[in-house]
Amino acid sequence: MIDVEQLRKSFNGKCALDGFTLHVGAGDLFGLVGPNGAGKTTLMKVLSTLLPVDSGTAQVGGVNVSAKAREVKRLIGYLPDQPGVYQDMSVREFLEFFADAFQLTGARHRAAVDRALERSGLAERSEDSVEQLSFGMKQRLVLAKTLLHDPKVLLLDEPATGLDPLARIELREQLKQLHAEGITILISSHILSDLEDICTQIALIGAGRNATDAEGHSVLQLRAAQTPVRIYEIEVIGDSAAAVAIVNSAAGARVLDSSMGRMVAEVTGADEQAASLLRALVVGGVNVLRFDHRALDLEERYKTVFREKNA
Amino acid sequence: MNPMIRKELRQRMRERRGWLLPSLYLVVLGAVVTFAYFLTTDRGTTTGIQGSAVGVALFLTLSYAQLALLLLLAPIFSAGSITIEKEQRTLAGLLTSLLTSGQIWWGKFVSSLLFVLLLLVTSLPVLSMAFAFGGVGPWEIFSATLTTVIILACMSAIGLYCSSAFQRSVHATAVSYATVVAITVVTAIIFFVRLAIYESANRGQGGATGNIWYSIPLNIRAPMYVNPFFFLTASFAPLKQLYPAWFTCACLFIGIGALAVALTLRNLRRRGDF
Missing domain, CATH: 3.30.70 (Alpha-Beta Plaits)
Structure with missing residues (x-):
């Protein structure tokens, strides 16, 4: 579902991705770990069409992210690190705006907004200002917004940062649920215990390249059906x-x-x-x-x- | 309707400045007109002052004051428009939605310009005072308003470019104001300094005949063609005399605005480093 081959990306001569390769199968809940500055966020931005690549290829659902960005946007839901919200909107207005932005119309528009309210657990607070929500609620709202157009692939960049333990548990459960629904998820995080709990595989990234463990594995199998x-x-x-x-x-x-x-x-x-x-x-x-x-x-x-x- | 326009207008009208700025704007404009009226009519005696002269004086004062005020206000609406999305970290959400860069730009541009145009419209009752005195026709009102709209559209486009190029609203606003100063004050200073040098060098060679403005060499006149106040002055000419000065100014302002639009769209398409 996600195919990244020899990806390179530099910023002012500084290499952020240096030949990184990754293959994520359909329906996988795939973790991405590495130290700060390893290139995780750059990779997420490339996959979400926000950054052009210098060389190499990146495909989501078989669609090249550089050549057909608009098609890729239909397939993905991207949750950036520290996602923002419009504080002066109500919860419903926020979701309705993004439903419009994803060109949902008529009954589909209403259904998507209602489902997002239900999914985020904010149905009863739909007329409240976003400003009044707690950090965890805002994070749930942004994740619900990310799912409005039923994406096939979720790209989550440090989604648990700043969440309290209860909100983290809720997020984990929500991601497990989405995984069970067949959505492919690529998630980067520094909270390894969370990744260990939910991911099927983990890719290691360091200095923009595939990092390997002692056995030479750059992808760790956490929940393989048959471990030999x-x-x-x-x-x-x-x-x-x-x-x-x-x-x-x-x-x-x-x-x-x-x-x-x-x-x-x-x-x-x-x-x-x-x-x-x-x-x-x-x-x-x-x-x-x-x-x-x-x-x-x-x-x-x-x-x-x-x-x-x-x- | 472009969802960006709906969102932007809704957010703008919820801000306190949504009603505060038009109120202040009208107070200042009213004060300027009152001052101009008393200045025009207070010449020791009121006999001999034509109503049309008062009307023209009020109209010119109002037009220039309005342009000056709107040039000061335009960067406030446009320069923070995209940077606010960066500061509150909502730009990624917009760019990864199905909104095109063009739709995002258009939403920001229309909402910025509409607010400035709202100020322009609210000043119409004040402008009608000049009408009441006579000496000013619909053509003068139309050409001055059209010119002001072109200038403001160009300045809004420049403000949006600054907003796309910088990370912080304060920097984008500062550079937008620097641009306003550059095209209003700096161009005038350059023109008058060069004109003074030119005149001192050519003193005693006989006065210019015909149109004095066109007797000045083009290289000295050139900076004034991007000066908003000169552009507005050129708009007061009769219809048949709008070419070449007004048309040159219009082409330059539209050209600069178009360049700003192209650069803004490039920034929106290519920069994910927010």
């Missing part, structure tokens, strides 16, 4: 030699590290493979105290990628 290799931490009571032997003899499993009744094992295959390994250990007479899937969390992976590069 998983790491398990196993703790046993007593002598672990027998347990090591059982693991190493099991199909698709091998011990990576073991000491003092603890071992780290790699299991290739689906969850059933791990279940059969656990069964083999128990049937083999090993007293298993703990058998945990160890996922390297996003924060650790982020630190590994970007701290090492900065060091």
